[in-house]
Amino acid sequence: MEDTQTQEKTGFQHLFMQLNRAYAAKCFSQMTELGIHPGQIPILLLLAKRVEMSQREIAEELCVKPPTVNVMVQRMEKAGLIGRRHDEKDQRITRIFLTDQGYEMKKKVAEQIELNERYAFMGFSDAEKCLFRRFMEQIVANISCIPEEKTENLQEKERLTSD
Template sequence: MSHDDSLTRLMRHVLKLHRHSVDLMIQKYDVFPGQPPLLMRLSERDGQSQKELADSMLIKPPTLTVMINRMEKTGLVERKPDPDDQRVSRVYLTGKGRQAAAGVREALQVLEAKCFEHFSPEEKMLFRRLLWQVRDDLETFQRHFKDE
């Protein structure tokens, strides 16, 4: 099999197309690439600490800080000190951020429907199971390297 035919290359290409499509659909909300996961996490549970957000997004705290700073400038989020521990900063969606999160959620639903419009319910179920298996295999693989 040539490099052009590899499953990994195809998967990477599909993921890039998906992310680019999301980015195109949400740019009207002042949401930039990489920011949708933060919006979704805050829409599910507003007021998380920066550490909680970085851990759940699997990114380093300095990366999250840059993202939050940018989102504060566009009016999507705001930071407030934790009432019980002033050393902890909590991140909250603004009204504009809640609207953007709703727009992102809708864009993701539209895109998911488009991506799988030619799949039968059984094919979607099989594809989900196969992706879970790839995820589990990669997590096991990474744990192996962390344990060494």
């Protein structure tokens, strides 16, 4: 059995966090240099696909709270990346859309993301990349099965560790 210190440095939790921090730090720096906050990228990519959406639709699609979307939309509008217009059928609804400047930013962001992925997967074969994607998808699905309760179910823990 590994000692606690070794386990902390080699465990999956440590590797996930290390990967996330390293990638997020690189992306934050690059996106800031491009003139966009990394948290705004999902909205940028979503609007590029869907053309226009209400803030509520954006929040639902991205699984974030409407006030979070509101703050991002205000900042993106101030930066000239998005615009707003009233829905033709229901004037109470405001539609959010990318401006020409927003589409240009989306293009730059997509190019940077593609370049980052090429760097991240240097030395991986197509089969390995496919397998890695499959593993990550399975991990995401498995994480959704982790119970929310703070108390541990010892039988479940024993079942998982005996596999």
